[in-house]
Amino acid sequence: MISLDDIRRASLSDLKNIAQTIRSRIIEVVSKNGGHLASNLGVVELTLALYKVFDPRKDVVIWDTSHQSYTHKLVTGRWKEFDSLRKFGGVSGYTNRSESPTDWFGAGHVGTSIAAALGIERALKLENKRRNVVVILGDGALTNGEILESLNQIKEQNSKLKIILNDNGMAISSNVGALSKTLSSLRVSGVYTRLKEVVKGILEVSNTGKTIEEELKRMRDGFKNMLSGTDFFEALGLKHIGPLDGHDIETLVKILNGVKTYDHPCIVHVYTVKGKGYEPSEKDAVLFHSAPIFHMKTEQTVSSLDKVSYSEAFGDAMVKLAQKNEKIFAITAAMAEGTGLRDFSRIFPERFLDLGITEQSCVTYAAGLASMGFRPIVAVYSTFLQRAYDQIIHDVALQDLNVIFAVDRAGLVGEDGPTHHGVFDIAFFRSIPKSKIFAPSDISELVSILKSVVDKVEGVVAIRYPKDSQFIDKSSLWRSSKPIDPFKWEILRKGEHTALLAVGSMVRESLLAAEGLNATVVYARCVKPLDTSLLKEISDNHDLIVTVEEGALSGGFGESVAAFLLHQGYKARVLNLGIGEEFVPHGSRRELLEFCKLDSASIKEAVISFSGRRLLNDTEARTW
Missing domain, CATH: 3.40.50.970 (Thiamin diphosphate (ThDP)-binding fold, Pyr/PP domains)
Known part of the structure; x- marks a missing residue:
């Protein structure tokens, strides 16, 4: 088990060994549970360097999207629980405010990090609290409008935000757009890379003070502008540092220590290899972005090969x-x-x-x-x-x-x-x-x-x-698959008293629930508009109408059915089954259907409970 204290005490050489231990742990668990493998393997060294310098128990660290936060989770007290990653009741695959105080802001969608960080930073200022605020941002997020809107606010807000731009050239699929091309050209430029190494070497041996540093800065900026035009980030008021090797812990720690004391906003551009350290993932970062369960030795995925x-x-x-x-x-x-x-x-x-x-x-x-x-x-x-x-x-x-x-x-x-x-x-x-x-x-x-x-x-x-x-x-x-009238519902099973109106994926569960119930099952393939002709017919011949949908009840299919029948003066009772006033956790689809009471057994139980009718054998069922 590796903790934050272990990282902060470790030597730089020890951190390299820790990186391999963490990488092995991630591969082991994701091979059994599935998960975002490639993204997480690419940020192991970056996370360790970051937490060598910043302490997420005190400093605010926000992971954009947060699918790449596995190393963060492992070293912030969830090493033992990590075996339950993405399992029902287990560790979430994303940052989650209810899971750990070091998960400063929950996420799952791209682009929320900078705006949230600016809000947190403003709150800290108003309360006279001093904390570093750091964002880890993937280069794919630069295509997102909310990120660009937030970047535009940093200078205006007098922010001191520190942004780590993790550039692996991919979001899920390969990145697109002009910003991606600009980052790529800067990252691979041989001229810039050689200049960077020269500057680094001079700075390491020179003690002559600001004069040479300022001259080298002008050289660097001149080459940057020559290669990529006016620097996009510096035009927005951010000091732009890099690009740096995101797997070079020693360099990252040196730079981040300097960034920590820098009293203005800055962005540290690091380039990483998505899937680093696991050859199949490096070769196919798209497949292993959100990896299915796989065999570690054969690298063969286990999921639906024949489906x-x-x-x-x-x-x-x-x-x-x-x-x-x-x-x-x-x-x-x-x-x-x-x-x-x-x-x-x-x-x-x-x-x-x-x-x-x-x-x-x-x-x-x-x-x-x-x-x-x-x-x-x-x-x-x-x-x-x-x-x-x-x-x-x-x-x-x-x-x-x-x-x-x-x-x-x-x-x-x-x-x-x-x-x-x-x-x-x-x-x-x-x-x-x-x-x-x-x-x-x-x-x-x-x-x-x-x-x-x-x-x-x-x-x-x-x-x-x-x-x-x-x-x-x-x-x-x-x-x-023949063309159909998509607006027409279809009666799949005829029964008496109770009719189940099932939407999409709930057809199968409703048919299973109807076994043993004297119930009609209707496949409502068109959610809107309603097939009012068949709905009227069903309502004329049944006492209870049950709608079943794999979606929110509020504003859903069931509400539209209930409203229609009420306005038409029908006296049939209506029971709406779906997802209530809650956010559904993570787990397998079967576990979540049971959690939401949308599995066949729960549907059957709900009908019996609501109607007060006893369970019937199939031989007792009558048709209308």
């Missing part, structure tokens, strides 16, 4: 659709791999765009395409699409434009926890006038809905689907 994921099926369907329709254009936000669009990007490079971590820009870019008659499809995880709510309303819906949103990772996403669950998309899309929301019950239905809406359904269209996979014949999927 097809919703994302993969979506990506394959997009290629087929684009072959038939030249107006289809795919957009994502640093998620080409995760959303299944990698093949699409290779086959149709002119009709694909990865805008980086810029969900707002993605939506408005899509609106621009739509205004010119194209059919843009924006593929973004549900949790990240929340960031573009204004753009969906102002730039798409209000202007009556046709944009399809492929809402990946809708519902409970498992081990990534509350920052990543996609439980609010039904509520925020429902509130938008004339929007349409579809929720396929399985992968074949996803493809059928895509086929059915791409050329025919106008306006804001959301298709939500979970982080899940199924055993399915991929070769025949496109052919066997």
Whole structure:
């Protein structure tokens, strides 16, 4: 077990050995539990150097996104508990204020760190408390608007913020945009690297004072400007130091000691290798960014090798659709791999765009395409699409434009926890006038809905689907998934007294719950608008209507059903099952369904409890 005190007492050579111990611990646990392997292996030395100089028990240290905080967690009292990483009730994969006082600010989404740090710094000033405030920021975050807005405030706020820019050339997929290219050119420049080494050598042997230091500073700045133009960060009022080798603990400690006493804001640019120290991760940093469970010796991933994921099926369907329709254009936000669009990007490079971590820009870019008659499809995880709510309303819906949103990772996403669950998309899309929301019950239905809406359904269209996979014949999927009327619900099982109206992924759980209940099961593939014709028929023949959705109850599907029946004067009772007034923790999908009481056993129990009816055998069930 390694603690903060061990790090602060350790010699620089000892820290190198500690780095290897920590790296081995991370690989061991992530191989069993899954997790963000590559990012964390890349910042081991950086974290140790940082905590050799700054003490997170006293100094405020904020990790942007915080998926790269495993070393931080290990050395701040969670070494033993680290075996429970991402397990239900165990250590979170992200910083969490309720987990440790050294987790100064919780995160999971990119771009929040600098704004939060400025707020904390202002609070400390108002209370006359002196603490260093440090942010660790990935270079991928520089594509994010909130980061750029916050950088613009640092000088105005008279901040003394210290920013460590961890530059590994990647966010999840490779970085895009002009800032990324500027950082890359500076990082790899042979001229700058040689100059840096000369300056470092002179400073190490010279004791002549400020004169030579100032001259060398002018040399450095001149070369920097020659290579990259006016320094972006220094134009914003930040002293720009680097780039430095993020795995060179000795140099990092020297620089950070100087930074600690520097009385102005600064940014220390370090370059690291994503996946450092584990060859498979270094070779495929995208796969091991959020790694599945894998065998440490064979490096073979253990997860769904014979299954097809919703994302993969979506990506394959997009290629087929684009072959038939030249107006289809795919957009994502640093998620080409995760959303299944990698093949699409290779086959149709002119009709694909990865805008980086810029969900707002993605939506408005899509609106621009739509205004010119194209059919843009924006593929973004549900949790990240929340960031573009204004753009969906102002730039798409209000202007009556046709944009399809492929809402990946809708519902409970498992081990990534509350920052990543996609439980609010039904509520925020429902509130938008004339929007349409579809929720396929399985992968074949996803493809059928895509086929059915791409050329025919106008306006804001959301298709939500979970982080899940199924055993399915991929070769025949496109052919066997027939176009349907996506607005029509479907009765899957007829019963009496009680009807379960199931949204998307809840169809399977509802069918299982109905076994032994005298219950009807309806697949509500269209969340909005409601299939009012079938809903009226169901309500005429049942005493209890139960809605089941893997999303927030507030503003959700169930509320719309209850409101419709109330306004229409129906007397059937309504029970809404979904996610209540709480943030769902991390754990396996099965554990979280049970936690939210959305598993089949809990659904059955809720129906019996609410209706007061006893459990029936299947032989007792009657039809209507």
